[in-house]
Amino acid sequence: MKRLDIMKRAGRNLAQAKGRTFLTSLAIAVGAFTVTASLAAGEGARQYADQIIKSNVDPQSVYVTKESMRQNAAQSNGLKEYSENQSQYGGMSIEMLSSDDIASLKAVEGVDTVLPTYLIDAQYIQFQGIDTKYTSDITTYDSTVLAATAAGDMPPLGEQLAANEAVVPESYAETLGVSAQDLIGKTLTLHLVKTGKTPSETEIQAAFMAGGTEAVQALYLSESKDVTLTIRAVSAQSSTSFSASSAVFISDTKAEELANYLTEGTSSYQQYVSATVMVEDGVDIEDVKSTIKDSGLAALTAKDISGMIFTMVNVLQGIVFGFGVLALIASVFGIINTQYISVLERTSQIGLMKALGMPRRDVAKLFRYEAAWIGFIGGAIGAGVAYVAGTAMNPWITDTLTLGDGNYLLIFVWWQVALMIVGLMVVAIVAGWLPSRKAARLDPIEALRTE
């Protein structure tokens, strides 16, 4: 008997027992729904994470620190040996990168540029024509990632701001109560305060010799400096780009100048929490990363970060997926039961088919295909409901979790759904194995005696 003929007969047999078929399929549909939803959520979460990383980190960049964060965290419970170039950052004691480290990074083959992280602590900032003083973080403009623009024009990708230019986020304009466009061309003043240095003994002696006690006191006094910049552009609020949302951006040269000014004479002069290494195009970032690691520094690429996030997403997805699989296992018994009843009900039909010369194998196939149909219908219902419900709920989820426009948590990948349905058909066939074997083994003479 031809496969297609068996399939058609199997389909028609199921169509005759609509209620039973539907209910059995529904049990599978519950599992299929859960599995589809978990696949969609996993895919959505991965794409979202990927987008966040892409809009914040250049894939050709390596984030370098003196020691790895993990190492640091592991030691945070015990005592930590004192180190000359150690600093407090983010509540953690971190060993800093020295200028020697930066120089050695620059020497690594394939490295294009090395951009140390300059920590610039402004006491306050002031906008032209506005008296109120504000506090703000000040960060180096990242030329490798193009931020969304609300007003003005950003430098093209890969180009830095000029030394006297600044970019501010849209939220600042909101706080100030002016439109983003109004800020363009206005000046911005950064008030920097340099804390007193820790003068060496010779410096103290020299100052004393020169100007007596007053001169020595002056050595300890803090000094301040106002830096005036012109606002070139206002970056738009983005739900995926974090860097663009809450800091004043200045050029790397200006940042270096200011950082050096602030730290000159202190122990953190030309010491950096971290550095971003840009790898030349065409050079394998992994090679550079391993070279950096070999030199005793910690290095992290965009891929590492996404890998870490993906691991978390995968674990969560796995849990939901597991529940779906449990539901599917339960539904397998439903299929077995339904098919057994079906075999009993159609004893004479099976007998007739065998009398007409239908081989055992084909009889078994008929029942297995019926099971496969049930699996297909269940999978299609589950996936269909998940798709419709997911698509309908996506805007709401995006809104509630503030994922940002255009980002959806549930992303359905057609081949994953197709694969799942095929998988369910296989599972259903396996479930239908015992009943189909029973049908195949029926003695046609006995079966035809039944009435």
Add this chain to the structure above:
Amino acid sequence: MIELRNVSKTYGKKKNEFRALDDVSLTIPDGASVAVVGKSGSGKSTLMHAASGLDRPEAGEIVIDGEDILQFKPRAVDRFRSETMSFIFQSFFVQGNETCYNNVSLPLEIAGVPLRERRAKIVKALKAVGLEEKLKSRARDLSGGQKQRLAIARAIVNDPKILFADEPTGNLDSVTGEAIETLLFEYNKKHKTTLIIVTHDPDLAKKCDMQVHISDGKIQKKTGAKS
């Protein structure tokens, strides 16, 4: 030609042993109509099952057209049955949920007849039994007589050489039964198909060319022109 040579079939084991067929030998020429007559439990159904290869007697030979079908592998017996034989049963065994068309299509599907050749054969078979109007009706909506006609259409659709009928009129009233009998005998004469009817109805048996009386698994008497 169908030849049964010293066929024996036993059911049950040891104490409960029951000889359904006891050293039965029988020759049925091509194109004959044969009635196998006997009371219930006499072994007449077993004879039919053995002759059609549905059952496997433990002794003897069943030679159809020169080949002993007991030597065939199960798969070959199945194919042989689907290509050369057909059945009609007392309780019809039509699939109520299928249309007449699909009921008749079943033997063709089993025999692997290509789709494009099926339709003509099915329509022809349904026409032969006067059910061409019911092509798309469900079998369950037919009357008893119509169901048996449908069963006959299903039996003749693949032009079998041998047609087995197990009490074909047992579930029908006399008028309908007679119509079915006429249909069977007409077909038997027209197509030279060997017709083997298992029955306990002496009137039906009389209409056959040959009667085989069976009781306690043994052939008691054979009557008829060609025996």
